[in-house]
Amino acid sequence: MENSTVSEKDGGFLSRMALNDNKAGMEGLDRDRINKIIMESSKGSRFYENEMKREQQVNQRIEKMMVQKAQITEHQLKKAHHMVERMVAELDKTRDLSRVIVHVDMDAFYAAVEMRDCPELKDKPMAVGAMSMLSTSNYHARKFGVRAAMPGFIAKKLCPELVIVPTNFDKYRAVSHEIREIFADYDPHFQPMSLDEAYLDFTDHLEQRRNLPESSRTHHFNSSSLAKGDEPADVPQKSSPKAECISPVLFDDSPNDGPLLQGSEETGPAVSTVEVFGTSVEEAVREMRFRIEQKTQLTASAGIAPNMMLAKVCSDKNKPNGQYRLAPSREAVMDFIQNLPVRKVSGIGKVCEKMLNALDISSCSHLGQQMAMLSLLFSETMWHHFLRISLGLGSTHIARHEERKSMSTERTFRELSCTDEQVTLCREICQDLADDMKKEELKGKTVTLKLKNVNFEVRSRAVTLTYAVSTADEIFAVAKDLLKTEIENEKPQLLRLRLMGVRISTFVSGDDKKAQQKSIIGFLQSGKPSSAGTSKDVQQKSEEEQAVNPSTQTLQTKEEIPRWTRKKSFDGASDETRQSFFQKAQAKRLQLQTANGSSQEDHDERDAAAAVLTLESEESEKDGTSLVRCRSPPPPEPQASTSGLGASTASSYTCPVCFSQVKTSNLSAFNAHIDRCLSNKSCEPVPYMISDSESEADFQDGQLKCDQMDKCRPKEVQKQPEETSDQNVAPLMNDDSGALTLQKPQSHHGGRPALICPVCQLTQNTDDLTVFNSHVDLCLNQQVLHELQTPATVRPVSNPRAADKALPAARQASKGKTKRRDISSSAPAKKAKVVASSNTIDKFFR
DNA sequence: ATACATACC
DNA sequence: TACTGGTATGTAT
Numbered sequence: 117m118e119n120s121t122v123s124e125k126d127g128g129f130l131s132r133m134a135l136n137d138n139k140a141g142m143e144g145l146d147r148d149r150i151n152k153i154i155m156e157s158s159k160g161s162r163f164y165e166n167e168m169k170r171e172q173q174v175n176q177r178i179e180k181m182m183v184q185k186a187q188i189t190e191h192q193l194k195k196a197h198h199m200v201e202r203m204v205a206e207l208d209k210t211r212d213l214s215r216v217i218v219h220v221d222m223d224a225f226y227a228a229v230e231m232r233d234c235p236e237l238k239d240k241p242m243a244v245g246a247m248s249m250l251s252t253s254n255y256h257a258r259k260f261g262v263r264a265a266m267p268g269f270i271a272k273k274l275c276p277e278l279v280i281v282p283t284n285f286d287k288y289r290a291v292s293h294e295i296r297e298i299f300a301d302y303d304p305h306f307q308p309m310s311l312d313e314a315y316l317d318f319t320d321h322l323e324q325r326r327n328l329p330e331s332s333r334t335h336h337f338n339s340s341s342l343a344k345g346d347e348p349a350d351v352p353q354k355s356s357p358k359a360e361c362i363s364p365v366l367f368d369d370s371p372n373d374g375p376l377l378q379g380s381e382e383t384g385p386a387v388s389t390v391e392v393f394g395t396s397v398e399e400a401v402r403e404m405r406f407r408i409e410q411k412t413q414l415t416a417s418a419g420i421a422p423n424m425m426l427a428k429v430c431s432d433k434n435k436p437n438g439q440y441r442l443a444p445s446r447e448a449v450m451d452f453i454q455n456l457p458v459r460k461v462s463g464i465g466k467v468c469e470k471m472l473n474a475l476d477i478s479s480c481s482h483l484g485q486q487m488a489m490l491s492l493l494f495s496e497t498m499w500h501h502f503l504r505i506s507l508g509l510g511s512t513h514i515a516r517h518e519e520r521k522s523m524s525t526e527r528t529f530r531e532l533s534c535t536d537e538q539v540t541l542c543r544e545i546c547q548d549l550a551d552d553m554k555k556e557e558l559k560g561k562t563v564t565l566k567l568k569n570v571n572f573e574v575r576s577r578a579v580t581l582t583y584a585v586s587t588a589d590e591i592f593a594v595a596k597d598l599l600k601t602e603i604e605n606e607k608p609q610l611l612r613l614r615l616m617g618v619r620i621s622t623f624v625s626g627d628d629k630k631a632q633q634k635s636i637i638g639f640l641q642s643g644k645p646s647s648a649g650t651s652k653d654v655q656q657k658s659e660e661e662q663a664v665n666p667s668t669q670t671l672q673t674k675e676e677i678p679r680w681t682r683k684k685s686f687d688g689a690s691d692e693t694r695q696s697f698f699q700k701a702q703a704k705r706l707q708l709q710t711a712n713g714s715s716q717e718d719h720d721e722r723d724a725a726a727a728v729l730t731l732e733s734e735e736s737e738k739d740g741t742s743l744v745r746c747r748s749p750p751p752p753e754p755q756a757s758t759s760g761l762g763a764s765t766a767s768s769y770t771c772p773v774c775f776s777q778v779k780t781s782n783l784s785a786f787n788a789h790i791d792r793c794l795s796n797k798s799c800e801p802v803p804y805m806i807s808d809s810e811s812e813a814d815f816q817d818g819q820l821k822c823d824q825m826d827k828c829r830p831k832e833v834q835k836q837p838e839e840t841s842d843q844n845v846a847p848l849m850n851d852d853s854g855a856l857t858l859q860k861p862q863s864h865h866g867g868r869p870a871l872i873c874p875v876c877q878l879t880q881n882t883d884d885l886t887v888f889n890s891h892v893d894l895c896l897n898q899q900v901l902h903e904l905q906t907p908a909t910v911r912p913v914s915n916p917r918a919a920d921k922a923l924p925a926a927r928q929a930s931k932g933k934t935k936r937r938d939i940s941s942s943a944p945a946k947k948a949k950v951v952a953s954s955n956t957i958d959k960f961f962r
Numbered sequence: 963a964t965a966c967a968t969a970c971c
Numbered sequence: 972t973a974c975t976g977g978t979a980t981g982t983a984t
């Protein structure tokens with residue numbers, strides 16, 4: 117009995133895979149036959165296997181819940197019961213039956229649009245979508261079990277004659293616009309839920325409607341639209357409400373058009389080609405649906421109830437082309453709720469239904485009866501939600517659409533395993549997303565990469581930056597690093613992807629946009645406002661943000677600029693707090709950089725490094741380039757600026773964290789890179805040693821060399837041999853000025869100076885750079901712990917055990933986030949280095 | 963804050 | 972051959 121889910125195999129599995137006949141149009145069909153076909157079509161596929169896995173996860177959740185249930189004592193239950201009783205009383209007092217909420221939903225929307233525009237489809241089972249996935253199906257096809265969210269190839273097996281029409285979103289959007297114009301007449305504040313669905317508050321309209329002249333309630337049949345619809349020409353002659361059925365013959369077996377007939381007692385005497393609607397709710401809603409049909413030749417269904425939750429259920433009741441009104445009385449509501457299957461309620465899906473079923477709850481009345489139990493088994497939000505459902509409560513006021521919280525683009529494709537292509541694709545997706553972002557003028561701080569492998573396993577990786585991004589370059593700069601990390605983590609296997617997506621969230625509000633987005637750009641420009649930022653990107657940014665202008669600076673910038681720009685903060689050795697982690701980490705990396713890339717350069721290089729550190733290099737004052745200089749040998753020629761101002765800009769920058777060269781003239785993109793390096797959420801340390809290759813540039817172009825993209829990557833995946841690193845280590849020294857400067861490796865100079873730890877200032881009794889290096893790391897780690905309230909994620913240093921002792925808190929802090937390979941087992945310990953994982957610089961200064 | 967799961971259309 | 976794409980939110984860590 118490995119687990120009970122194995123035994124129930126298909127039984128439990130059906131809840132995931134089987135036909136969902138929850139929706140309208142699925143009555144009385146051969147479920148067994150349909151399910152058999154669905155199963156046979158799926159069996160053995162990767163998709164099936166994954167669904168199986170997820171099903172078992174759900175089953176385990178249920179098992180846990182049942183165990184919990186078994187442990188509930190009589191006493192607990194009693195207590196919970198009282199508590200629930202009290203809450204019920206409270207909630208009931210808040211019940212508001214005064215609003216008239218309407219939920220409108222177009223019938224088989226996409227399919228109906230396609231049928232309208234292609235009359236040959238009317239008599240055929242058809243669906244909109246593709247072989248791989250259907251968006252919706254017409255009612256004819258539903259009789260075969262063909263429905264939305266079903267792959268087309270399975271639908272074809274269920275119904276070989278099925279016609280699959282590709283989606284045409286522009287068309288649906290246009291229709292959507294038309295119906296929304298009508299919605300607005302009844303509730304200017306209506307809330308669209310999708311292209312074909314909306315909630316409306318009819319209360320105010322009904323108030324006004326009582327005084328509305330009949331002429332305003334009179335609507336004409338639109339004969340021109342009928343001609344188009346291939347309907348019998350006699351339809352307009354009819355004056356009875358039945359004449360509404362002028363739409364394409366979608367629903368020859370429509371369960372009822374009754375509701376439309378009802379309420380007609382309020383209708384005035386029949387006049388040919390016009391209809392007068394009454395003043396009641398039902399008449400008003402009927403009128404609205406009539407107008408929709410006249411305007412679009414498409415039918416809608418509607419639900420009328422005292423709250424949104426109920427209205428939604430009601431709109432489904434007489435679908436298609438029908439409406440249902442639930443009277444606004446407690447009794448009517450409670451009656452309605454009694455036998456309502458929980459699954460019908462919006463928000464209770466497959467999984468929740470299954471869990472509730474396991475507790476013998478299938479209808480809303482059961483929910484009410486078991487509330488005490490539920491309050492002990494589910495989270496507060498969950499059981500509160502259940503409680504409200506069991507009482508028939510829901511939102512009574514329709515919140516105008518709040519601002520969006522995220523925006524994303526994702527794509528599914530045939531297996532994609534080639535790293536280069538994955539990167540290229542990532543860039544394309546970022547571009548698409550950036551285009552969408554631009555349309556709404558959005559900027560966001562969190563970038564999430566979503567990946568699905570060929571086994572349908574989904575992964576997401578996110579970073580939150582300290583500034584907002586919006587352009588393709590900016591987003592890609594982050595997303596590609598996330599992707600890179602995943603590629604690395606998969607090694608030596610390749611990532612076999614079937615989907616990739618990028619999402620932006622944590623939007624900054626319009627007012628914030630200017631101030632928020634600075635980070636490095638801010639101080640880059642603050643150093644020399646007049647001459648810096650000559651690339652168009654930079655200019656753009658500087659205008660937007662006035663990054664240099666202190667009056668608009670955020671706290672973040674205020675923190676950053678003085679500390680980074682003023683040499684004083686280094687000179688004042690007394691100001692220990694300012695000699696914070698970042699500076700030290702920074703210095704360490706500088707040391708690396710010097711050791712690594714530039715044994716051929718010399719003192720200039722050292723100065724330049726110091727300049728980067730203090731961001732006050734004279735050189736950068738002189739020329740027009742950024743304070744962060746390109747350090748790649750040979751330095752790339754600055755590109756001509758496209759700003760037309762005759763200034764030039766660097767075409768690449770050197771990351772002050774990892775020191776790889778980032779080939780971009782876009783400071784935001786560069787900024788994003790630095791943030792990634794700094795944050796390293798995936799807990800990979802920035803390599804202590806830098807290899808010679810410049811992989812960032814490779815990546816940037818979507819031309820990643822698979823074994824060269826380790827610039828900001830964990831040591832454990834870096835390929836370079838250990839010996840190299842030893843040679844590249846340079847000690848960090850304290851010079852007279854108090855600024856941290858670099859001491860190049862001296863091995864070839866013979867006599868080596870004493871090694872002084874830049875953190876603890878003590879001379880180290882060793883001339884082994886690796887050992888010294890380890891010491892610095894330890895010092896840094898301890899420093900970090902003292903300095904940071906929220907410790908950066910810290911990796912074990914040279915000796916993992918020593919690190920454990922020295923840094924229990926750091927371990928604590930990194931737990932759960934370092935699920936990846938254990939560095940100490942997959943790479944030489946001496947390569948494991950400290951890394952800041954907090955987002956950006958400013959964090960280190962707080 | 964991040965990752966993953968659930969839900970809806 | 973073949974099982975979506977976009978957004979929000981809840982849960983767990």
